[in-house]
Amino acid sequence: MDKRIVVTGFLWAVFLVSGWNQNLPAEKPVPERAALYEAESGGSKSAFVDMMILFNQGPATAPAVEILQREMQQRNVGRSQLVKEYEDLQNSGAPDEVLETKRSRITAYDHETEVFLDQRQAEVLSPVFETIESAVKKLGKEKGYRAIYVEAQDGADDVTLAVLEKLKAQ
Numbered sequence: 661m662d663k664r665i666v667v668t669g670f671l672w673a674v675f676l677v678s679g680w681n682q683n684l685p686a687e688k689p690v691p692e693r694a695a696l697y698e699a700e701s702g703g704s705k706s707a708f709v710d711m712m713i714l715f716n717q718g719p720a721t722a723p724a725v726e727i728l729q730r731e732m733q734q735r736n737v738g739r740s741q742l743v744k745e746y747e748d749l750q751n752s753g754a755p756d757e758v759l760e761t762k763r764s765r766i767t768a769y770d771h772e773t774e775v776f777l778d779q780r781q782a783e784v785l786s787p788v789f790e791t792i793e794s795a796v797k798k799l800g801k802e803k804g805y806r807a808i809y810v811e812a813q814d815g816a817d818d819v820t821l822a823v824l825e826k827l828k829a830q
Contacts, residue, residue, distance in 0.1 A: 696793050697800035697808040707817040708809040709796060714820060718827045720788045727784050728777070735773045742766045795826040 696709065715721055746762040799822055800808045808819060 694811075695807040695809050696796040697805065699800065699804075699806050703804040703806040705803075705805050705817065706807045706809065706813055706815070707800070707803075707805050707819040708812050709823050710818070710820040711792070711810050714792050714823055714827065715788070717824055718788065718792060719830075720791050720827070724784045724788050728781060731780055732777060735776065739766065739769055739773065742769055791827065791830065792823070795823050795830070799823055799826055 742762070742765060746759065746766060749759055749762055796808050796819075799805075799819055803819070803822075805817075805819075809816065812818070
């Protein structure tokens, strides 16, 4: 399987779990059908976008994913070095307490890596999602939509490709 698809799928899952709509006030519940765009007044039409397509095919995604892949590879090199040191200690007959210290260091490194990559994903992917949201809002205003949702709605227009064109034109 292509690594880009796996990483993109993973990043998409992180995006969904991380709460892209975190800028909503805490006292308001997240709406069941979240909208990326809602008009103050006017239009009666609604639309939806397929965020997976916008994320996977948007021009800003590939460079962001490459950055994250590079950083993940660097962290994997560091982990490999720690594992090699552990194996060398084990093969040389090092005492159990020395081995346990090295195992603890590997576990700590794994945790540090997870925290680091979570932070970097947020930093690197935030601009991608902000760009998508901006393009959705522009299209919504231009076309007079009442709302543009992130999931299909009965009777709503699919404007995914129109938003994708806006992203590519930026």
